[in-house]
Amino acid sequence: MPSFASWGTPETVFDRLPGAWALERTIEGQATMSGTAVFTPLEAGLLKYREEGRIRLADGKEFDGHRDYVFERAPGGFVVHFAETPRRLFHAIAVLPEGDALAGSATHLCTPDTYDSAYCFLPDGSFTIRHTVHGPRKDYLSATVFRRRAG
Template sequence: MPRISPWGSADEVFNGLEGTWDLVRTIEKQATMAGIAVFTPQHATMLKYREDGRIRLADGKELDAHREYRFERAAGGFAVYFEEEPPRLFHRIRIVRDADALAGSASHLCTPDTYDSAYRFLVDGSFTIRHTVRGPRKDYVSATVFRRRREP
């Protein structure tokens, strides 16, 4: 019997993103990252995403990193935009049920490379984002796990 997802329906996932998350990322054969991601409401249909963390490269070098996006509510999922003016679409995610999880995927051509992205919203309240990047300039998989930050 499938467990009940705390994410609700595909249309409710966007609401569950708001707040602070711990993130752990692995970039295949290149780096790892640990940090915090925050989804901040801009208005009823827009969340600003900002992640801050520390990257450890395969050679042991460490550096600070951050990234920003805009998430916009859409029927059955959401759209992700690069944080720039004017906003530029990264991808649209349509969410469907996948066993006990909710999931969505999309592709983005960043000429000449392609980003195939997969989101999974899990029954334990966490979610994952996996980007498989292929092309003449890039060839790697970036996998990130997000867990709701527990305040002490």
Template sequence: MNAPAPSFAPFAPWGTPDTVFDGLEGAWDLDRTIEGQAAMTGTATFTRLETGALKYREEGRIRLADGKEFDGHREYLFERAPGGFAVSFAEQPPRLFHGIVIVRDGDALAGSATHLCTPDTYDSSYRFLGDGSFVIRHTVHGPRKDYLSATTFKRRNA
């Protein structure tokens, strides 16, 4: 008796590595923890530009470990690349942060990259999950920084 063909249903919200980029467009709720240092809740929006790139902007409330709170924001530029996307800092001219090539990884689509921000190193990973959410993790090591930042994104309800 033949085994049933594997089901790729968990990837349905994201499709293939080449379609993940398009799935990012729109509004997301974000929940971030920076191990032992801070937490942030807020929103992230990927807005399509005339060039086809996506402008990423996050805004939210940051709560430090000592209880202090303040508002914060950050921007990046995401550009389509074969099998994934490139992420640049939102500067003029844009400066590459990292390129992500997406592959199937167990029950998710995933990609990773390393960025040297002398003298510190950022090891970043992206996981696109079957429920339509995604997680970005940055593990930062070096003489100036040493932390793990994990952000979960869930599609914002209209």
């Protein structure tokens, strides 16, 4: 199997996540967020994900926000859980070659809305997550770019 720059192979993507990442998010027509995401190892095969940043709404209001997940190693990819006890599944991502990148996607039903999520691990070492949300309560696209923080 070919290597995909700093990500290696679908089997090694999970191993490359730990550490700090700068994040830039756009929620189409609604808000932006700038901040940091940190993947911290827990027990074997688990990473705590914590993002913190400044959210700016379309009307100019600003506030701090955060979100937590737990990432779990899985064959050929990873599983993302909500950071709850007991853990609850958000989605499972099978990572596959896609052009010069590695990518995976999944759908999560959060009744009554649907989240279609796509991850793309790029040759330059950055990655993106896009959540397209449709339903009677929510309808938006959230696009986040992650770049490794120096240090």
